[in-house]
Amino acid sequence: MKKKKMQMKTKFFIFFCYIVIFCFSYSFSAASKASSNDEVSALLSIKSGLVDPLNSLHDWKLDADHCNWTGIKCNTDGMVENLDLSHKNLSGIVSNDIQSLQNLTSLNLCCNAFSSLFPKSIVNLTTLNILDVSQNFFIGEFPLGFGKALKLASLNVSSNEFNGSIPLDIGNATSLEMLDLRGSFFEGSIPKSFGNLNKLKFLGLSGNNLTGKIPGELGKLSSLEYMIVGYNEFEGEIPSEFGNLTSLKYLDLAVSNLGGEIPNELGNLKVLDTLFLYNNNFEGRIPSQIGNITSLQFLDFSDNNLLGKIPDEISLLKNLKLLNFMGNRLSGFVPSGIGNLHQLEVLELWNNSLSGPLPSNLGENSPLQWLDVSSNSLSGEIPVTLCSKGNLTKLILFNNAFSGPIPSSLSTCSSLVRVRIHNNLLSGKVPVGLGKLEKLQRLELANNSLTGEIPDDIPSSVSLSFIDLSRNKLHSSLPSTILSISNLQVFIVSHNSLVGKIPDQFQDSP
Ligand SMILES: *[C@@H]1O[C@H](CO)[C@@H](O)[C@H](O)[C@H]1NC(C)=O
Ligand SMILES: *[C@@H]1O[C@H](CO)[C@@H](O)[C@H](O)[C@H]1NC(C)=O
Ligand SMILES: *[C@@H]1O[C@H](CO)[C@@H](O)[C@H](O)[C@H]1NC(C)=O
Ligand SMILES: *[C@@H]1O[C@H](CO)[C@@H](O)[C@H](O)[C@H]1NC(C)=O
Ligand SMILES: *[C@@H]1O[C@H](CO)[C@@H](O)[C@H](O)[C@H]1NC(C)=O
Ligand SMILES: *[C@@H]1O[C@H](CO)[C@@H](O)[C@H](O)[C@H]1NC(C)=O
Ligand SMILES: *[C@@H]1O[C@H](CO)[C@@H](O)[C@H](O)[C@H]1NC(C)=O
Ligand SMILES: *[C@@H]1O[C@H](CO)[C@@H](O)[C@H](O)[C@H]1NC(C)=O
Ligand SMILES: *[C@@H]1O[C@H](CO)[C@@H](O)[C@H](O)[C@H]1NC(C)=O
Ligand SMILES: *[C@@H]1O[C@H](CO)[C@@H](O)[C@H](O)[C@H]1NC(C)=O
Ligand SMILES: *[C@@H]1O[C@H](CO)[C@@H](O)[C@H](O)[C@H]1NC(C)=O
Ligand SMILES: *[C@@H]1O[C@H](CO)[C@@H](O)[C@H](O)[C@H]1NC(C)=O
DSSP states (O other), X not given: OHHHHHHHHHHHHHHHHHHHHHHHHHHHHHHHHHHHHHHHHHHHHHHHHEEOTXXXXXXXXXXXXXXXXXXXXXXXXXXXXXXXXXXXXXXXXXXXXXXXXXXXXXXXXXXSOOOSBOOGGGGGOTTOSEEEOOSSOOEEXXXXXXXXXXXXXXXXOOSSEEESBOOGGGGGOTTOSEEEOOSSOOEEOOOGGGGGOTTOOEEEOOSSEEXXXXXXXXXXXXXXXXXXXXXXXXXXXXXXXXXXXXXXXXXXXXXXXXXXXXXXXXXXXXXXXXXXXXXXXXXXXXXXXXXXXXXXXXXXXXXXXXXXOOOGGGGGOTTOOEEEOOSSEEEEOOXXXXXXXXXXXXXXXXXXXXXXXXXXXXXXXXXXXXXXXXXXXXXXXXXXXXTTTSOOOEEXXXXXXXXXXXXXXXXXXTTOOEEEOOSSEEEEEOOXXXXXXXXXXXXXXXXXXXEEOOOTTTTTOXXXXXXXXXXXXXXXXXXXXXXXXXTOOEEEOOSSEEESOOOGGGSSOO
């Protein structure tokens, strides 16, 4: 009896549960149907604002389920989750009705032709995880309000025509891992609040009209790996707090009107592989602490006002591929240890006041491609090892005091494209074989003390277009075959001891 009562009770309870679940799920599906209809009308309203020259949205029609429309992906509730309208040549207006897509997590409008104002209501899409509006021509201000988008992890606004200041409240969107605002006309200074974005890995602000000081608060971005901030009009110095950016791999502050000394603290950036500070007003010495960044591969301090010696510690940067200090006021010797950098491909030290010899083993152990140390006061012999690995394309040593012979090893360096070693004190003969180098286009040996004859292979070159041998002590007659060089545009041999007539068209032709 008791048992039966219990069973009855249980059955009734189960029945009750069914009703509850039924009612609940009915009301749930009705609600979701209603808002899904809202979404359909929002999408059609969005479509009506667009100019769609490729008719990409031809299937945005009521006779098909909108979850199946081009560019749309729904979640399991049938609500629009992804809207991808990228690469469709769309223009026109993005309707503020976009805010009706209440479950949108990813919106991609990248790579279209929008040149309108940006819909302010987008900031109401607080469910967004990814927003990409890059590569358009959107104008006007970028809306305030994304500080509420607490799930926003990736915001790519790059390559647009936004103006006005960067919205301060982006610093409240603390889920951001990627923030790319490069290539617009943003003005004003970098918000200090960006220092709160402690998950940020990528910060791109380059190519805007940003001014003011770079806030030291950015030094708090402990997850930051890429900071690309150059091509702006800042003032002041690099904050020493940048030495706290222990995850930083890539720092680009080029062309941004910064000055002062390069902070020693940058030496703490243990995983940095790229440091671009070129074309600023940095002064003082290059900190020896740079030698602590042993992960560095690309180091460019060119076009600043740096003084003093190149620190010997540079030779500790065993992974260095590019070293560019050109266009400064550096003096003293080139550290001999640079010859032991096994990865070095590009060495540009031109337009400084460097003296002494180049490391005698330069190029012996590294795939050296470009060497430009022109316009210094360098002396000694040209290292014979420059092309040991067979990679040298540009050898540019002009306006120095190099002496001794042109190494004969250069005449078997088949990668060479340019040899510009004029205005030095080089002596001896022009090595035999340069004319056989199939890629060599420019050969500038003028204003040295070269003697002997012009080797026969030069007139038989198939590649040379510019030859300047003037102001040397070359003698012998001019090879008559010089006229047969197919690509030759300029051939200058004046001020030598040549006998014979020089064809007029090769004197100073353009
Ligand atoms: C989506 O489209 C495919 C064919 O393109 C069709 O097989 C499928 O039934 C459609 N789904 C819905 C829910 O309309
Ligand atoms: C998209 O537009 C650009 C410029 O308006 C045009 O050059 C290009 O051909 C267009 N692409 C297509 C696929 O029509
Ligand atoms: C979709 O959005 C509505 C309204 O914001 C919300 O109530 C619902 O929980 C969301 N659904 C999902 C799956 O996120
Ligand atoms: C965001 O939504 C609220 C509430 O619906 C509305 O009052 C407000 O105008 C919206 N914001 C924008 C920028 O459209
Ligand atoms: C942002 O978008 C541009 C163009 O679409 C792309 O080149 C760039 O890599 C994106 N930024 C990041 C950090 O992925
Ligand atoms: C930004 O651009 C818009 C549209 O071109 C213009 O009306 C507005 O004055 C500009 N604002 C600023 C601060 O330059
Ligand atoms: C960021 O969030 C804080 C706390 O919610 C709020 O006080 C502040 O006003 C927000 N900042 C901006 C610029 O909106
Ligand atoms: C913004 O920068 C661009 C190029 O960097 C420059 O042509 C333009 O004049 C600047 N605009 C303002 C308002 O400073
Ligand atoms: C960051 O760097 C500054 C200056 O170099 C230093 O004073 C400060 O203590 C550092 N902060 C943290 C949190 O490491
Ligand atoms: C960093 O460099 C300085 C100067 O070259 C040196 O004295 C110091 O020991 C280095 N620190 C580390 C941690 O390597
Ligand atoms: C060489 O550097 C100086 C500054 O040190 C600069 O004024 C000059 O324009 C540079 N010359 C070339 C050819 O770049
Ligand atoms: C250097 O040249 C060698 C031989 O031509 C080639 O295998 C190698 O890839 C080159 N290295 C670089 C960094 O270009």
